[in-house]
Amino acid sequence: MLHKTYPFRVRKKYFTWILPVLFPFAAAMAQNADSAWIRINQLGYTPAGVKVAVYGSKGTGSISTFHLVDSATGKKVLSKTAGRAMGAYGPFQQTWRLNFSSYTRPGTYYLQSGKTRSPFFRIGKDVYDGAADFCLRYMRQQRSGFNPFLKDSCHMYDGFTLYGPMPDSTFVPVSGGWHDASDYLQYSTTSANATSHLLMAWRDFPSVFTDHHAANGLPGSNGIADVLDEARWGLDWLLKMHPKDEWMFNQIADDRDHAGMRIPGLDTMYGRGYERPVYFISGEPQVRGKFMNNTTGTSSTAGKFASAFAIASGIYKNIDHDFSKLMQYKAGTAYQFALRKPGVTQTASVKSPYIYAEDNWVDDMEFAAATLQRNGEAMHYARQEPVTPWLGDDTAKHYQWYPFINLGHYELGRNLKGKQRDSVLQYYRTGIVRVWNKAKTNAFYRGIPFIWCSNNLTTSFAIQCYWYRQLTNDQQFRELEQANFDWLFGCNPWGTSMVYGLPANGDTPVDPHAAFTHLMKAPIDGGLVDGPVYGNIYNNLIGIRLNNPDTYAPFQSQLAVYHDDYGDYSTNEPTMDGTASLVYLLAAFQWAAGK
Known part of the structure; x- marks a missing residue:
């Protein structure tokens, strides 16, 4: 069963040794x-x-x-x-x-x-039945604007512009979307990627999903699968962030958000009441703490807009014809915005050096072109970055190669025939082999670097393995694919699932770096936490302090650490985009099991 068991799980971490007969995890430890x-x-x-x-x-x-x-x-x-x-x-x-x-x-x-x-x-x-739907709980809880978990609204005054062609501090109405993680920043790059994953999950596995919520996220069937309702929430916000053909915004808020935890409706961190800054995609460097980020163009974020809109256009043809036409038009304008200045758009910060330091953009353009059925242009971009650069490497910067795998190769694999199709599938295989050459040397088949958000990389890599297997019927890497999936749900050194509340009564996070749990003692069901990091990364991060004895102390090592502790924002903070990718992966596994 997949249901809220938060009081049980809170007790479990610290007191299960008292009742080993009732609690098999404790019995095993004994x-x-x-x-x-x-x-x-x-x-x-x-x-x-x-x-x-x-x-x-x-x-x-x-x-x-x-x-x-x-x-x-x-x-x-x-x-x-x-x-x-x-x-x-x-x-x-x-x-x-x-x-x-x-x-x-x-x-x-x-x-x-x-x-x-x-x-x-x-x-x-049926072991994976309902798991994808369960993770949608976290997506709904992350909604900005009207929040169905709180049954209240927040961030209704977003926001005032920066770096745009309009005068700074011009008001633009961009309330909506999802909070990025346990903070309340909102990034177009992660939101567009999350929206695409949710749309693709429904497109590829519609039978997996149920309808128990209305469009606003409150309980009540509305005749549309909940995953599609959630994707529509993302699309509606992306439309606000691309309100005119020549306007596109990259993010709402910045790292001033991190001054302290609060409930989202009480967010007043920017000196203008409830208003927050909205950063325009200028294609030029913007603030990064004491320095400037390395933005070089408009393509990486705008390309992600275009692909989300293009996928939506196809899905909504038989659901909402007018909306489908709007999506088709907006996919075209976003694609043109991406071409305005080829290059990468990084995020902005005011106080700290921590940003989404994305360094690649041709993968985003490939995905956009492929979803727009511009296969020749997509192949042009595919050849420029055949393998996502981190695959097989030991490290990378934070979100340097986002969205961690090349989604465009999958779309081309679905669209093309002959030698071109063979080429993009070989690109996937090459990346998998690079990881396999590292993974095959250890019992966990672990070839993913322990960088910040390693669980997101793990989820994405498992999806790449799954896509390659489905498109080629090559079973060679099936055990590697399963190992990455298993890692997320307890087959790891710590023996814990990395998803809050999944499975019910299992060993899962109970003390994440999240305002809802920390301030409200409320569950964040379905949220995928960041995951383990190298010991040297953890030891050099700013502002980390554990608040409780380390439950997993026997399993920490210099190789990697994971803490189920509110104080560790590096390993135990849930993320919206990682969870959305996991929705796709869980849907794929449920669908495959039921065939």
């Missing part, structure tokens, strides 16, 4: 006297899917076999050799991959090797 753990995907596994867990030990001893055990009867239903040891990783001195893919009977089980047991997990075709 049996780890030999300092070994078996990490699983807490959501479960599908009968026909890849099923792998990871055994990690603090000692140097060896295991030779493992068993799959029926949780109800205690009967061993499968026994297998553990295979070769995979060596040290993070906090573990020795690790093994425990592959039980051959077992297909639905039920509830646990894995055991020696005295070490995993938590209970399910095998079933």
Whole structure:
């Protein structure tokens, strides 16, 4: 079941040792006297899917076999050799991959090797059902303008312009959209990307989604899938941020937001009452703390507008013809704005150096051209950046290669035939191989760098693997794809899901860096948190201080740290765009399981 269980989850982190019989996660921990753990995907596994867990030990001893055990009867239903040891990783001195893919009977089980047991997990075709819809809870909670979670409005006075062709401080009505993360900044680049992912999720997997909410996010069916309602919320805001053919805005608010936590309706951080600044896409450098950012043009953000509008135009043809025509027109004007000055648009900040330091733009233009059916232009851009640069690397700047994978290759793979199609699919394969060459050396098949928002990269990379497999039927990287998915839901050194409240009664974040939980003690169901970062990144970030004893202290390492603590904004802050990408990934996995 997917439901709010916030009071239970708050207790779980700190008190489950009292009732080990009732709480299988605690029971498993109690049996780890030999300092070994078996990490699983807490959501479960599908009968026909890849099923792998990871055994990690603090000692140097060896295991030779493992068993799959029926949780109800205690009967061993499968026994297998553990295979070769995979060596040290993070906090573990020795690790093994425990592959039980051959077992297909639905039920509830646990894995055991020696005295070490995993938590209970399910095998079933329905293990991912409802998960994508569950994550839409967080998207609705992030709404600016009318917020259905609060049943109140916020940020209704946005905002006053900066860097535009109009006089600075000109008022433009741009209320709406989503708050970017646990702060209240709003970025066009992340919002357009999130909107595209939600639209594509409905386009590619419409049967997965349900209709339990009205367009304003309040409970009540309106005849339209909730994911499409959420995408429409994003589209309506993007229209406000592109109100004229020659006008486009990049963001609302800036890092002055970070002065303190508050409920969104009380946001008065800019010296003008409830008004906030709105930054125009000028194509020129704008403020970045004591310096200026490295903006070189208009293409990266405007290209994302164009693709979101173009996808929407196709979807709404049979739903709202007039809106479809508007989307088609706006896709064209956004594309022309992107061509105004080819280059990248970075975000602005006033006090700190932290920005979305995006450095690539031809991928955005490829995606825009492909969704506009301008395949020749799209191939021109595809050849300029065939592989997203971070794939296979150990590090990157924050959002340097956004949106982390090349969405345009997927659209071209759907549109083209022959040699051109083969070329873009080979681009995907090359990137996957670069990650695989790193991942195959460790038991978690981890080849994603532990940079800020590593969970977002993990989600996106899993989507690239999925798209490549669907477009080519090449099954070579299926286990790598599943490993990245499993990582997000507990098959990681910390044994925790990275999604608040998913699964219910699992080990998931309970103390995220979020105003709703910190100030209101309210859940942020479905929010994907940033995820682990390298130890050296964590140690050099400004203003981090843990507020509680570290629940995961035994599993921290110089390689990577993750803290379920409000004080750690680097690993435990949920993000809107990461969650939207996860909606797509979860929809894909639910659809595949139900085929």
